[in-house]
Each structure stands twice: as structure tokens, then as C-alpha cells.
Amino acid sequence: MSTPSPILARRDFLRVTAVAGGGMLLGTMVDFAGIGVVNAMEPAGEFMPNAFIRISGAGVITILAKNPEIGQGIRTMLPMLVAEELDVAWQQVIVEQAMSDEAKYGSQFAGGSMATPTNWEPLRRAGAAGRQMLVAVAAASWNVPVGECTTEAGVVHHESSRRRATYGELASRAATMTPPALDAVKLKDPKDFRIIGKSIPGVDNLKIVTGKPLFGIDVTVPGMLYAIFEKSPVFGARVASANVDEVRGLPGVKQAFVVEGTTNLSGLMPGVAILADSWWAARSARRQLRVTWEQHPTAQQSSAGFRARAKEFFAAAPQTVARQDGDVVTAFAAAAKVVEAEYEYPFLAHAPLEPQNCTASFANGKLEIWAPTQAPQGGRQLVAQTLGIKPEDIAIHMMRCGGGFGRRLLNDYMVEAAWIARQAGVPVKLVWSREDDTQHDFYRPAGFHKLKGAVDANGRITAWENHFATFGDGQRFAQAASISPNEFPISFIPNALFGVSQMPLGVPTGFLRAPTSNAIAFVYQSFIDELALAAGKDPVQFRLDLLDQGGIVAATPAAPASPVNAARMKGVLELVAEKSEWGKRKFPRGSGVGVGMHFSHRGYFAEVVEVNVSQRGEVKIVKVWVAGDVGSHIINPSGAMAQVQGSVLDGIAQAMKQEITIDGGRSVQTSLADYELLRITEVPPVEVHFRTTEFPPTGMGEPALPPVIPALASAIFMATGKRIRSLPLARHDLSWS
């Protein structure tokens, strides 16, 4: 029945998943080849069964944290998996951040909520391999069967002979063994887990609360200069002239020069570098910097212009039909009710609190980099390509990131620091200002949708049409500006059409937490509510009925990345309805509830929002209920709860007040004064429930975000009768009488 028309959308989809997921959606679930097995004998006396474990003769147990930490808790959670199967007590473990080295550690990437599904099995196997070797050594030395030995908290026991040996005592002998094949080692029965499922606080917490240097911006390298890099506010414009001679004479300034840059919006853009003996000196000198920028065609672009172009698109047929099922024309003609609506959402910034920064040192053809990055390997490739050096001549230290949210998947600041350091001939610490960060983000692309839906006399959706106006050059979508033609609910509706029209964009765009989903969930879930209203059905029941329409192959434990598993989605929807007492409470005018659900990043989430809206139109969110299904285990409940609550509040901030406006080819917003973050006074209670299912556990960084936005919009509709078809809410007059 479904015939995806791949040409346009599929190509970008592949490109996007390759960036955001390391090819996971295309590849296999568990890639043992990605786990490097190092020589167990080096250095002498230390037991290193693989790249992730080091046990010294003195019994020091070190576990390597392979992935970048951006606040998602991965530096704690991934070592928990190793420690569980190694069978050590968490208190015994020292966690050490790995360098960027994918040959050794496998994929090192913070994006797409991929770390949990891709490491769940391999890292437990890495731990189990270590345990198996230590047990084998103990059993051999005691001359007892391996099967009679048990382990606990870093000690091998032989119960009947009452013998015991610590891992440290066994380390040097274990180091002489050949590690077993990882796919052959035996894993624990989950009922025996001692660490997985326990709330483990973040491994860096002590350093954080005592102010120890930890983040990228805290790096100091001997002899370094502090750099500022000024770029054109009109994206991509080249330097026509700059008073660098004058700037060089200012207090503290050591060097100032023009960087020609490239035309790669995700790479090294043109600009002017100022290097000084302190960041403040560089920042002060910048006030005297006068740059004339060349004219650039992007200066013609604006948010208002994009909106006008979308309207023109909507007056005609889409440029491309990416998916077509059944016969929408006949279905609309036969429908009991037809609903049409246009939706739009704005560009968004990531606004991590730690501004972009990177420290780089270039000597003898080799580059050493300290970067807060979500994608070190991508940074390595970009730097190698731009500077014309070999990827293997670049060493990258992955520093803790003061927030990521997808911003640091792109390494523009890394290539800037590398280029400036090589040209300057000294180590350089580049730190952006907040204004640089706001004006040179990779924004979540705006988008425009013209929707048409039909319900029959039984209140069933019979047709669905979406004309998506987005950005691209006609061949390729702008970065992160595509949406899968297969997004729910299209697969569940017999007659459906997904059309796309593209307009050119010179604004850099990228992946924002729950990319695509943070936009499309608002549009599709809101429109489903409009159809429920037309059908005269309760929004929860309407969704349950829609999920029952089926018509697709459900995801299975063996293929969890398949399209929506209706049973899992219904499971969380029913759970959130139960917990929020959906349909059982009465709401006076000015208050109400709304529901949203979304499947993304392999996770199923349904959320209910309750609001009060004053007659003057002020919105107060009373409470949010969340039900999530991310599989069989919540590995670290403390971290999981933080991610879910944080994602929900992130979605609320976007919905309430965030917007980047493009005018004259630049961002109108320049700081946290006009791009506001959520405050403590705006935070409602967020009640979270997990439904465990037999599927392997999946990531928590993103999937809880998307449903809260349409749930909030629907609650406002119930409270005020005003349908929210564009974001943010701050644009709308929500007053009522």
C-alpha cells in the first residue's frame, strides 16, 4: 500500500542519519568490529583486556568513558555498563575520559540519542570479557573449575575452599592471557544487575561543585594567546577591508589578521582574528576593529521573505511528491469532513551556556586540540581537510561540554582555532562572545506546512496531505531541513500525500535536540487534534483509534528502528491518560489539558499538559505528565529523569518564547536578552512514568522533547478556543473573555 517515493527526500534522509547516527539506522544494531581490542599486556603489570578497562596490580580499576559528555550523563552511564559486567563496585571505579580515537574505541559521538542503543551490548561484553579472564586466572591458580568461581565487587571467590583474590592481585597474570572473542562471552542475567538500574550521580559532580577546571573553556596551555574571531553578521560575507594594523597596536594585542575562509557554511568562514595576552584585551581591541564586509546575496534573505515564498508555494502544486499512498483526491471528495490548516515554526538557536571555544596548538606539522565537541571525528575530518594536514596528525581531547543540544555536532569553532593557531605560530585559545554564539549558530530551520485532512462519517481519518515548504537548492535539502515522508501518521492513513517545495537558504542550519521531531510533532499532533475535533472525538481516543488502523510492519526487538510500533505507542498513551486522569476532570474556561505523542530516536513518549490562561492571555503551565517507553531497562534512573524533565522543559521554552528572526541575512537576536532561556519561575512539575517493554534500551537525550509542544498548544486551545498554528506562543494574543 505504501509506496515511498525516495528520490528527493530519501537522499537527504540518508545523509542526515549518517551524520546524526553514525549510520546506525542503516547498519546493524551491534558492531563488534567497532570495539578495539588492545594488547592485554601493555603496560607491564596492568591488565587491559580491551580499550575500556585498566586494572593495576595495586587494584586501581579504571574505566574509559568513550563518548563526549554534554550534560546527557554519558560519562557516567557508559562506564556503568562496563562496571556491571566486570562485576566491580561502582565506588571502586575511576572513570577516565578517552581521547578521540575511533579505531580504538568505536564511534565517539553525542547525537541522535545513539549511545545507549549502540553501546548497550558491546560495552557490557567488554566488561564481561575482563571478568571472564580474571575468573579464568583465579580458577587456574586454585586448580578449581571456572564454574565454581563467583565474583562480586572486584573479588573472585571460590566458595567451598573459601579462597578469594582481588582483581588487582590477579591483574598481572590476567594480562598474559589472550582476550576472548567479545561475541562469545557470557553476559549476566539481568536479575543479577547490581549497577544497572541504580541511580548513580554524575562522575564529575564533585569537580563541578568545587569549581575545578573541567570544561573546554577552562583549558590552559603554556604560552597560549587568547583569540577572538569576528565574522560577518550577514552569513558568509567576506572581508573587504579591516583596520588590522591599527588593532595590532592596541594594549595587550599580539597579532591581528584576516582569515580568508571558505564557502562551507559548516566550516571555516571568513573573518578577522585578534590575538592578545588576555581574553579581555582581545575583547577590548575588538571594539576598535573596523571591518568592511563584501556584499553577499544572503543579505536579501529574511524570515518574512521565507514566509511569503512559502505562501507562493502553497498556491501551487509541490515541487516534488515524496510519498503518495492510495488516492487522496477521491478520498477528500468522499469525506464527511475536510480540514485545512497552515502551520509554521521559526528558526531556533541552541544557546548552550558555555559559548563556543577551542584551544589548539600546532607544532612540527601536528595539531593538538582541546574542544568541547559532540562529534570529534567530524571535527578531525573538517580540520584535516581545511588545513590540508593528515587526520592522524591531529590529537583531540574531548572536553566536557557546557551544553550541546546539537550545536557542537558541527565544529566550526574547532577549525577556526586550528587555523588561527597555525597561522599565529603559537597555541591559541579561541573563545566566542555570547553575541558570536547567538549570531553564528546552526539554527533549527524554520518550516511551513499546508495540511489537509479528511475524516469519514465514523470519525476515521481517511486522507492526509502535507505540502512542506522548506529550504534547499532543489537538489539537496539545507542541513537538517528535511522531514521523513514516513513520519507518523502517514503510514496509518490509506490515502496520503507528502509534497515538498524548496527555497534557497544562506543561513547556516543544523540539528537541534530531537531534530525534525521538535518541529513535526507540533505540526502533525496539533493537526490530529484538529481532525479529532472535526470527528467529534476525544483526542486520546482518536489517537488510539488511529493507531489501531495499522497497515504497517510493526517494530520488533530485532528491528527496533522500524516505523512506529503501534502497541508501544498505545502503551504510553494509555499510561499518560491514566496518570493524568484524562477525561475524568472538568475544566472551566481559561484552563485545560492537551495531549501529544511522538516516536523518535527509538523512544515512545506521550505527554499531557495542563494550563491556566488568564483573561489577559498569560499562560501558566500547571503540570506536565510524561509516559515513556525506552525498552527493557532504565540504566541510570537519576540521569534518565534529568533528561526527560530537561527535554520537556526545553520543549516548553521553545514553544513559549524562543525564535530567531532572520532579517537582512543576519540574526536579529544577539544575546540572551532577546533569545531568552527558561527561568526557574516558569518551571511546572513534570511527573514521569516509564513503561518497560522487552525491547533493548534506547537513548534518553531527545525523545521526551517533541510531544510537549503540541500538548501545550492543544491545552491552550481547550482553555481559550484559540488554535496555535505557529510558534512561539509569545507571538500570539491569548486573551479571552
Place this chain on the structure above:
Amino acid sequence: MKITFSVNGTNRTIDVPADMPLLWILRDTLDLKGTKFGCGQALCGACTVHINGSATRSCQVPASALNGRKVVTIEGLSAQASHPLQQAWQELDVPQCGYCQAGQIMQAADLLSSNPQPTDEDIDAAMYGNLCRCASYHRIRAGIHRAAELAASSRASTQQDADSTQGVA
């Protein structure tokens, strides 16, 4: 200009531009990296320190205003992370990315010093200007309540010790 002021109990004399903010003096001149740069405009609170006992945005205080002042940063809040807020922050696993937390803790420490048992409303009023991009606000609020508890029980046991000492005497 040459200025002398106290940082975490030690007198420091430095020669820096008169308009150089305390934030950058701490981070780059004195190599105290715990105080964080978020915005440079007093919009986020990441750079909060105590000056003469009051929570202050260090990005807004120039060197010229520092002579003779007593500055306490996150590094000097306590010995061995013993401040109740530092204890509570670890116990409740408050940080996500952690970047704002030094500022949050310094702001909250000022609140607790004047208001040892704050209500949610007191906390909201005091913490309004401290942004957390990860929105760990539920735990920041819970952490302040927990710290208030820890401080109260520590005061109670100190009082008990004092009473029992008196009794022996």
C-alpha cells in the same frame, strides 16, 4: 592599574586594565576557572561570586571597583566541598552539563545565609536570574531545600555539642 583585594581569604595584588571585569581577572589572571563566562551582560548568572558577602555578577564588576573588597568564589566556598549546598548538589545529582552550577550554588549560598529556611517562592525570587540551559531547575530547588535541612541539622548538633560541653563543665 594596581589593585589589592582578597580572593578566598588571600590578599592578591595585581596589575590589570581598570575596566577588566572581575570574571576575567579570576579566570585568566588568577587561574580560578570555577567562575564561568556565559554572557558577559549579567543575563545568565553563571559568573556569580560573593563580594563582601553578597552574590554579585562578576562580569559586571571592573577592576577599578575591587580595591579592598573580599571576593569569595566557588573554589573558596568551603574546604573539602563541605558547604551544605555542595553536599546537597552531589546527593541529589543536581548538575546536568554543570556549567551554570557554580553560579547557582553561589547565588543559593547568599540566599541561605540570610534566609536559612527559604520557601519555594523565596527560592524563585532569589534564583530568578540564574539560568540553567539544561533546565535542572527541579533539582536546584530541591537541592536548596536539602541544603537548608543539612545546615539546620548541623546547627542542631553543634548546639547539642555546646549544651553537652556546658553540662560537663
